[in-house]
Amino acid sequence: MVTKHIPSKTKDELIVDLQSRLDEAEQTLNAIQNGEIDAIVTPQGSDGPKVYTLESADSLYRNLIQEMNEGVATLTYDGTIFYSNAQLAGMLKIPLDNIIGLKFKDFIFPDDLKTYNAIFDKGLKDKSKDEINIIAADGTIIPVYISINNLKDLNGVYIVITDLSEQKLHEDLKETLKKYGQLNRTLVALRHSSFAMMHAIDENSYLDDVCKIIVDDCGYSMVWIGFTEPEDKKVIPVVSAGFEEDYLKTLNITYDNTEFGNGPTGTAIKTGKICICENMQIDPTFKPWREEALKRGYESSLCIPIMNSEKVFGALTIYSEEINPFLEDEKRLLEELVGDIAYGITTIRLKVEHDNAEIAVQKSLIDVQRSNEELQQFAYVASHDLREPLRMITSFLQLLERRYSDQLDADADEFIGFAVDGAKRLDAMINDLLSYSKVTRKEIEFKNVTTEQILNQALINLKVPIEENNAIITHESLPIIDGDANLLVQLFQNLIGNAIKYRSKNNPQIHISAIKERNHYKFSVKDNGIGMDNVHLERIFTIFKRLHTKDEYEGTGIGLAIAQKIVHQHGGAIWVESKPVKGSTFYFTIPNKT
Ligand code: ADP
Numbered sequence: 001m002v003t004k005h006i007p008s009k010t011k012d013e014l015i016v017d018l019q020s021r022l023d024e025a026e027q028t029l030n031a032i033q034n035g036e037i038d039a040i041v042t043p044q045g046s047d048g049p050k051v052y053t054l055e056s057a058d059s060l061y062r063n064l065i066q067e068m069n070e071g072v073a074t075l076t077y078d079g080t081i082f083y084s085n086a087q088l089a090g091m092l093k094i095p096l097d098n099i100i101g102l103k104f105k106d107f108i109f110p111d112d113l114k115t116y117n118a119i120f121d122k123g124l125k126d127k128s129k130d131e132i133n134i135i136a137a138d139g140t141i142i143p144v145y146i147s148i149n150n151l152k153d154l155n156g157v158y159i160v161i162t163d164l165s166e167q168k169l170h171e172d173l174k175e176t177l178k179k180y181g182q183l184n185r186t187l188v189a190l191r192h193s194s195f196a197m198m199h200a201i202d203e204n205s206y207l208d209d210v211c212k213i214i215v216d217d218c219g220y221s222m223v224w225i226g227f228t229e230p231e232d233k234k235v236i237p238v239v240s241a242g243f244e245e246d247y248l249k250t251l252n253i254t255y256d257n258t259e260f261g262n263g264p265t266g267t268a269i270k271t272g273k274i275c276i277c278e279n280m281q282i283d284p285t286f287k288p289w290r291e292e293a294l295k296r297g298y299e300s301s302l303c304i305p306i307m308n309s310e311k312v313f314g315a316l317t318i319y320s321e322e323i324n325p326f327l328e329d330e331k332r333l334l335e336e337l338v339g340d341i342a343y344g345i346t347t348i349r350l351k352v353e354h355d356n357a358e359i360a361v362q363k364s365l366i367d368v369q370r371s372n373e374e375l376q377q378f379a380y381v382a383s384h385d386l387r388e389p390l391r392m393i394t395s396f397l398q399l400l401e402r403r404y405s406d407q408l409d410a411d412a413d414e415f416i417g418f419a420v421d422g423a424k425r426l427d428a429m430i431n432d433l434l435s436y437s438k439v440t441r442k443e444i445e446f447k448n449v450t451t452e453q454i455l456n457q458a459l460i461n462l463k464v465p466i467e468e469n470n471a472i473i474t475h476e477s478l479p480i481i482d483g484d485a486n487l488l489v490q491l492f493q494n495l496i497g498n499a500i501k502y503r504s505k506n507n508p509q510i511h512i513s514a515i516k517e518r519n520h521y522k523f524s525v526k527d528n529g530i531g532m533d534n535v536h537l538e539r540i541f542t543i544f545k546r547l548h549t550k551d552e553y554e555g556t557g558i559g560l561a562i563a564q565k566i567v568h569q570h571g572g573a574i575w576v577e578s579k580p581v582k583g584s585t586f587y588f589t590i591p592n593k594t
Pocket of ligand 1: 498499500502527529530531532540545546547548554555556558559560561584
């Protein structure tokens with residue numbers, strides 16, 4: 001007797017191996033019907049192997065079908081159901097008894113009808129299968145895997161339907177998890193790059209860190225950052241991270257209208273928008289780099305322009321070994337990250353500029369300080385040392401004058417007189433220069449001083465000219481300020497002295513006042529003297545600058561230069577407002593530190 005053994009398989013394995021088992025069952029049934037074999041033997045059970053004969057084969061086939069997880073039905077060629085197992089009826093939410101006679105087509109999701117018809121037709125000739133959606137009686141749409149096989153003997157087909165809902169759910173869940181995982185990694189990269197920006201020391205190490213962060217956190221193959229070179233419209237890579245293998249050397253990327261400028265990076269720079277090469281193998285714009293990129297396993301790339309107030313100055317390009325793995329949300333996060341990079345670069349560059357400017361200012365301050373000190377030293381030494389020989393000239397001239405005045409002629413006496421006069425003036429000027437050079441910050445002793453007392457001291461020093469000129473000096477209440485008493489006395493003395501000296505025909509009337517303004521006191525010394533023309537108002541503070549000859553008014557032209565220096569050393573400013581004939585008002589400020 002010829003027998004056929006059904007392979008020893010568990011129920012689960014049977015389900016997994018469904019298709020082949022059905023085929024096998026069908027073949028077995030056919031073989032028995034054709035008389036090719038006489039019986040089939042099932043695997044050894046507890047009660048020994050069971051032998052089925054032709055009579056029992058049909059019921060075996062039916063039992064098998066009823067036990068399966070899949071829905072199985074037989075259809076007539078016009079698609080009417082004439083047999084269904086309980087699973088299919090359950091899937092379609094139709095009572096098993098009512099299912100016979102229904103058209104299976106009516107359960108196909110309309111969009112999938114074309115596919116269904118195609119596999120039905122194909123199934124008549126050969127086995128055919130595909131994924132479609134069916135609609136249950138309660139309207140539920142179920143994704144299924146359907147296989148259609150011809151049953152010539154029965155003048156119909158049998159269909160096997162596997163419910164893919166759970167599998168789809170799994171796939172969807174897996175896909176969603178993958179997306180969230182990627183988004184989460186990008187978020188982490190965003191956070192890490194913010195840290196990198198906060199701790200950035202210099203531009204290159206910062207950009208280097210950011211590239212590493214994107215590769216490490218987001219899991220991309222390679223990232224590089226390049227800057228535009230406007231002269232020849234080239235993009236010069238400056239930093240990169242990841243698997244690169246000299247790829248960047250082969251790039252020659254531009255942002256002109258040649259084929260080297262129309263790839264993702266060139267386009268992103270030209271448009272100021274993100275640009276993606278979804279598939280390097282087929283994207284025609286990627287042709288110039290395809291060979292080298294594929295050699296290194298890159299499949300797609302994404303480029304984001306680096307912009308500073310609408311102006312593109314660089315780009316960040318990311319390479320992936322997957323075909324277009326870039327999610328929409330991820331692109332937005334990466335754009336945000338690149339926005340941060342642009343801000344980081346600008347901040348670092350500004351800081352560098354600021355630091356350089358500060359260094360330059362410090363350097364020039366030191367230079368100014370040094371040359372000031374040298375000048376001070378020079379003025380002091382010159383004025384001090386010059387006085388000695390000058391004194392000798394003056395005293396010998398005076399000796400000449402005394403001893404020989406009656407022995408020489410009138411001209412000679414006059415000449416000696418001029419020489420003595422000149423020497424005296426030179427002495428006065430040198431003396432003034434010495435006083436001027438002594439007003440240095442080092443010598444100043446800042447203390448709380450009452451300006452009224454300062455004024456009184458100045459007036460005592462000016463007692464003689466005040467009385468000689470019948471000057472009337474009035475003042476308002478004057479504040480306590482932080483300053484050097486001796487220098488401030490000299491300041492008041494110089495200004496009031498001038499107000500008396502440059503008097504008009506009227507008796508001098510001088511008024512002193514002070515008002516508090518923001519962070520300083522503004523003092524004024526107002527007179528009714530000869531006044532000055534506007535054009536001279538700034539010049540008069542220059543050392544030895546005078547508006548009059550010594551015959552008109554005595555003086556060397558140092559008084560206001562010293563006054564200005566005293567005010568500056570106190571951190572204030574000095575200026576004058578004046579009109580010829582009407583009089584002048586000198587103003588000066590002293591910072592209020594009290
Ligand atoms: P000097 O009085 O020795 O000439 P100053 O430096 O004190 O030197 O003054 C410079 C010039 O400013 C004076 O020559 C004078 O022409 C002008 N000047 C100063 N104070 C007054 C004033 N109160 N009224 C008019 N002119 C003045």
